[in-house]
Amino acid sequence: MNLNARFSIASYRVTIRPPEPIGYRSRIDPPIPTYQPSAAGFRSCGTKRECESAVNSKRPVNLDLGKFHFPLPAITSILHRISGIIIFVGVAFLLYGLDLSLSGEDGFARVSELLDSFLAKLIIWGILSALLYHLVAGIKHLLMDMGIAEELESGRLAAKITVVVSIVLIILAGVWVW
Known part of the structure; x- marks a missing residue:
């Protein structure tokens, strides 16, 4: 299908165009300002490239x-994501132990012996935590x-x-683990 085809429907003309690329600026968007703050007020930095280089040079590198x-709500949100990653990795250990314990009496005895060690209890406690x-x-x-606890103080x-x-x-x- 020709994406630039034109169709005449009665007195209307319809044009089909391909989608605009990402980052496309239409004519109705406001222009990028070319002014930089200075001690005496705002001054023009000339071209757009000069303004961008002036802004980028003041940004920290590392x-x-x-x-x-971070505020406490941000820390709890970050820890929520980290705990999800720990659970994801911990499930692999738990599934391995389940598979080994269901393989037979020897496997069950081996898992029971393994779970008596301090390191295994620590891992189980970490996953449970x-x-x-x-x-x-x-x-x-x-x-x-x-919509509950969305305000700053209630958050x-x-x-x-x-x-x-x-x-x-x-x-x-x-x-419970120990």
């Missing part, structure tokens, strides 16, 4: 994430999706509640 102070935190933070995110309170409930559940999981 950001030190340790200098950023990630799962419990992910559950609590996921409930918080679902409540926020429903901070929800993040604090998420951390406290998660810590309590993680301690209980540690008692």
Whole structure:
């Protein structure tokens, strides 16, 4: 099909064009400003390239994430994603143990012996901790999706509640594992 074909329908003329490429600026978009702030006010930096190079030269090259102070809701959201990754990786270990225990009596005895070690208990506790935190933070995110605790102060309170409930559940999981 010819994408630039023109069709006449009564007195109307319809033109079919290919989609615009990503980053295409239409004529109705405002022009990119070519002014830079200075001590005396705004000054023109000349061409668009000069303005872009002036802006880009002031940007930091390597950001030190340790200098950023994230608010508690941001930290809980980041930890929610990290706990999801830990669960994803931990499921591989759990499935291997399940497969080995179901392979026969020798496999079951081997898994039982393996689970008595400190390292295995630590791994199980870590996976359970990630799962419990992910559950609590996921409930918080679902409540926020429903419009509950979307404001700044209620979001901070929800993040604090998420951390406290998660810590309590993680301690209980540690008692249960050991």
